[in-house]
Amino acid sequence: MKPLIRKELPVPPHFDPAKVGEVWRVPYLERAAEAELWAKQNHVMPSSQDSFRVSLLLVDVQNTFCIPGFELYVGGQSGWGAVEDNRRLCEFIYRNLGVITEISPTMDTHRTVQIFHSIFLVNDSGEHPAPFTLVSAEDIRKGTWRFNRAVAASLGVSEEYGQRFLAHYTESLSRGGKYDLTIWPYHAMLGSIGHALVSAVEEAVFFHTVCRFSQADFQVKGDNPLTENYSVISPEVLVNGEGKTIAGRNRAFVNKLLQHDAVIIAGQAKSHCVAWTIDDLLYHMSAVDGQLARKVYLLEDCTSAVVVPGLIDYTDQAEESFRRFEAAGMHLVRSTAPIDTWPGIRDR
Secondary structure, three states: OOOOOOOOOOOOOOOOHHHOOOOOOOOHHHHHHHHHHHHHHOOOOOHHHOOOOEEEEEEOOEHHHHOOOOOOOOOOOOOOHHHHHHHHHHHHHHHOOOOOOEEEEEEEOEOOOOOOOHHHEEOOOOOOOOOOOEEOHHHHHHOOOEEOHHHHHHHOOOHHHHHHHHHHHHHHHHHOOOOOEEOOOOOOEOOOOOOOEOHHHHHHHHHHHHHHOOOOOOEEEOOOOOOOOOOOOOOOOOEOOOOOEOOOOOHHHHHHHHOOOEEEEEEOOOOOHHHHHHHHHHHHHHHHOHHHHHHEEEEOOOOOOOEEOOOEEOHHHHHHHHHHHHHOOOEEEOOOOOHHHOOOOOOO
């Protein structure tokens, strides 16, 4: 099937790249009117008419990860990682409004009492682990950290169950070759400013929706208090120590992505939620048809790794993951390259 690749569009005049690193209110009514006019002027057709369907998956492009000064800002090694990533991402969306069929933003969504937040654990002195503490299965076995029995009632579990589950959880991570349980700063809190999409990206997604009559498909993840959920597709641990299911995979979303002719992925952070999501998508694609990986395009200039200067730097792990994805058939592309020049699309 020959894809219908329309020419790139100019970036609309309302976009201000200097404001990408700030939080502000999107003027919906004004943008909606401009979007409909923009679509007419540039002959942008409704997405329902696409013969070649393109999905843009935006992983956790939220204030908490993308705005300097917020809880888990992903600055990368330059310190401006997520801000520059989102400037390029917005420009990519606007230039390719006529090509992108649907945008799916994932929303990392947390509450206070969750297994990766400090309040969940205590030591013998009643102190909580500091942010960025790594908690291993050995730490739980030795009693360095234990379940905070004070939160048991709010989770609807017993104190004994909480401690058993914590041991099972950390052991499961170890067996699976995952990172140890990381205690993250409170972030992406449901109802908070940090939870919201970055304003400039929200505006671009809204503009796309109106131009193309294509409802954005928001995917909520991370709200289960007993498991981490880096990937939008699968939580880190699915069952408790007795084998009872505590969380499930998002198979419906995987199936929806597979129905598209191309899947483009960007977002934060490259070393964690982006890598985990891609890894899970690759796993499900491989189970169906190994060639499906070739329909995936990774915007390598629209994602950055977690770096906390002087403490942690996951850049090497992120790059290693992306090399593995490329070896599996996925394409590493730049947002500035026209889509019709991308490998696998230009050859169709």
